[in-house]
Amino acid sequence: MSETGTSTSPAKAALAAYIAGDRALAERLYGEALTQNPDDATALQGLGVLRFEQGRKPEALALLGRAATLAPGNAGIRRNHAAALAVAERFADAAEEYRAALAIEPDAPTDWGRLGSVLAEIDRNDEAIAAYQNALARMAPDAREGPALLRRLGRVQRSAGQTEAAIATWRAALERAPGHAGVAFNLGNALKELGRNAEAEAAYRQALAIDPRLVRAQVNLGAVLHLEGRLEEAEVAFRSALAVDPAGEDARRNLAIVLNDLNRGEDALRELQPLLAGAEERDTLRVACVLYQGLQRPAEALVAAERLLVMTPGDGGALGARALALLALERREEALVAAEAAKVAAHDDANALNNAGVVLRTLGAVDASIDCFRRAIALKPGFADAHSSLGIGLLAKGDFARGWPEYEWRWHTRDFRRGLRRYETRRWQGEPRPDVTLLVYAEQGLGDTLQFARLLAPTARLVGKLLFETQPELARVMRGLPGTEHSFARGGSTPAFDLQVPLLSLPALLRFPLDRIPGSVPYLHAEPTLSSAWAERLKALPRPRIGLVWQGNPRHPNDRNRSIGLAPLAPLIRRHDAGWVSLQKAGGAEAIAAQELSARIFDATAELEDFADTAALCSQLDLVIAVDTSVAHLAGAMGRPTFLLLPSVPDFRWLLDRRDSPWYPSMRLFRQRHFGIWADPLAELDIAIAQLLQGRR
Known part of the structure; x- marks a missing residue:
């Protein structure tokens, strides 16, 4: 703010005193000038400037406003009045005064810039952008004020949603400064x-x-x-x-999230701990919920979620976190209520919708979960977890056309991202390439490899040669797969190849419907010499010979729900006279002894070194009864009659409600009707075994 304009003699003397730094003399002389002429606009302006400097802003505004009224054509007076109005946060009035000054002196770049600033304060962004651009157009390219104007212009452009323009403006600002x-x-x-x-x-x-x-x-x-x-x-x-x-909360929270994604959950929690001591910060509690859940400490996750709900009742994120914690604590009814509440409350929270969807899907509400995942993706289009989960839901409903492409998003999720192979050769995209050697590699569990190996033969027809890398346990049984030039165990040397693709990406590339899964069954076979050896070993067993697998991998996150244990099967084994054969490697002998079934169940699993041995044993059985584990897939891939016991909400590959499997024609599914209750499928299994025995008499 500066004094301008012409004046009477005392006012001119006051201005001189002001310029010389003698504020007291200037104030006295301005008073004299106004005593002589109360309408001296220049004196009013000068005294207004002094009052402003003294912090007496209401007096200053009154004096400057009167000066502007008396001298409407004086650009300097209008400019000073505008500056005072801006400091008083009367931004709309300040804008009008700057426009008045610019109507008098339209080529004043400083006034254009200040006009832009006051307009930006009241979110009149389009007008602010125009004002800044006018300022820059009237300014020399090397003007000292140029970079500052560009900085402010960029901020307003971004606030107005003109992000590309803001980027160009800030690049120009950096070129100048x-x-x-x-x-x-x-x-x-x-x-x-x-x-x-x-x-x-x-x-x-x-x-x-x-x-x-x-x-x-x-x-x-x-x-x-x-x-x-x-x-x-x-x-x-x-x-x-x-x-x-060191006190930076954003940095500490983000560090905890990254450490968690590096599977260093304990380290992550240790880093977050200083913020948790008295955490009243919602973001901190949200991160804590994630960490506790990942560390399988659901009780603490529940406490954090409920603290969040106290702070923000009805918060969708907190409800979603609470639903996950309740599910992990097996408080299923409460989890369902919390997930449904999160689905309603999480209007704009993609993470909360995803959490609600995971809980709903786990509890069997597949359609509701699909809705959650779609809403999450609408809010956050690149949300890999929601896309992958949507794919699983669609696949469970048999919607292969939409499900498999969504499932490809798994490679961008935390659990899969670190396992993605970083090959220099590019990934195969499903196009016919008779001139190349394609490497297909197993990416997930043994059961997945056994199931999707079916697709290697139709894939091989699209390329010159197909190499297949599998887990060491499956290397021998995978030899001679139809269409496979060479299969080999992971961990050894890899033959040369031109393109590569993960095994479970083949369905998305081959694009087949549920009722036309390519490949024929059986596609896995036992080695004849091994089969003959087992035939000799089992010849004394009565028919039918029935193999048993009652426990899956105890490290599988859903093993508690999908494994049944031997005890519930014991009454059937005692009731039906069959040649019962254990296929249960882990803990099988101990379970048989505990149930006092050693005289009823033939157990030679200690001799099974890999799946080639298991396949040979299966080849001599009339039926395999199994829970959802790799042996069930092996029996299905061999075309052996298989009865599969499934929990109420099984893996997506078993679809919903069906009694058969499109992947394995020789398989029959026995599903729980209610969570955790095996009575119904066991009753059906009892009847099916009786019918099998009756048919052999």
């Missing part, structure tokens, strides 16, 4: 918003090169690296932020 860390930081934020992570990373690194202590840039750099899956580098960025500001 490369040493401004804040501009590089803002540029990084805009690029991150558009998903241009590599450019955002470069901008954040530029900001940090200018100011290594700019904590916000370190935190946002870590966030970009996290998004890119560069977790170790993200950890370094967050730790660097904490080295500068």
Whole structure:
């Protein structure tokens, strides 16, 4: 704010005293001038400026306003009045005064810039952008004020949703003034918003090169690296932020999230602990819910979720976290209520909708879960967990056309991302390539490999040669798979290849419907010499010979629900005179002894070194009864008659409600009708065994 204009003699003397720094003399002389002429606009302005400097803002505004009224054509007086109005946060009035000054002096770039600033304060962004652009157009390219105007213009453009324009503006600002860390930081934020992570990373690194202590840039750099899956580098960025500001909560929370994604849950919780001591911060509690859940500490996850609900009743995120915790605690009815509440409450929270969907799907509400996942994706289109979960839900309903492409998002989720092979050769996209050698590699469990090996033959017809890498336990049984040039065990040397693809990506590439799954069954066979040896070993057993598997992999997250144990099967084994054969490797002998069934069950599982031995034994059986585990897939792939016991909410591959499997024509499914209750499928199994025995008499 400065004094301007012509004046009477005392007012001119006052201005001179003001310029000389003698404020007391200037104030006295302005008073004299106004005593002589109360309508002296210049004196009113001068005294108004002094009053403003003295902090007597209401008097200053009154004096400057009167001066502007008396001298409407004086650009300087209107400009000073506008500046005072802006300081008083009367931004709309200030804008009108700046426009009045510009009507008199339209080529004043400073006034255009100030007009832009007051318009930005009241979110009249389009007008603010125009004002800033007018200022820049009237300013020399090398003007000292240029970079500051560009910085402000970029901020308004981004607020107006013109992110691309803001990026161009901030780049121009950095060209003129490369040493401004804040501009590089803002540029990084805009690029991150558009998903241009590599450019955002470069901008954040530029900001940090200018100011290594700019904590916000370190935190946002870590966030970009996290998004890119560069977790170790993200950890370094967050730790660097904490080295500068050990109390930085954003950096500490984000570090905990990254450590959790690195499967270092205990380390993550240790880092978060300082924030949890008296946590009243919602974001901290949300992260705590995730960490406790991942560490299988659902009781603590529930406490954190309920603290969140006390702070924000009805919060969708807290309800979703509570539903997950209740589910893990097997409080299923409460989990269902919480998930349904989260589905309703989580209007704009993609994570909460995803959590609700996971709980609903686990509890058998597949359609409701699909709705949750779709809503989550609508809010967050690149949400890999929601896409992958949507795929699983659609596949459970038999919607292969939409389910398999969604399931491909698994490679962007935490659980799968770190297992993705980083080959220099590109991935096969399903196109016919008779000139190439394709490597297909097993990616998940043994049962998955056994099931989807069926697709190798139709895949082989599209390429020149097909190589198949499998788990060591399956290497021998996979020899001679139809269409496979060479199968080999993981961990050894890999033959040369041109293209590669994970095994469970074949369904999305081959694009087949549920009723036309390619490949024929059986596609796995026992080695004749091994089969003959088992035939000799089992010849004394009565027919039918029935194999048994009652327990899956105890490390599987759903093993508790899908395994039945031997005890519930014991009455059937005692009641039906058959040649019972154990196929249960882990803990089988101990379970047989505990149930006092050693005289009823033939057990030679200690001699089964791999699945080739198990296949040979299965080849001599008339029926395999199994829970959802790899032996069931082996028997199905061999075309052996198989009775499969399933929980009420089984894996997606077994679909919903069906009694048969489109993957294994020789398989019959026995499903729980109610969660955890095996009585119904066991009663049906009892009848089926009796019918089998009756048919052989």
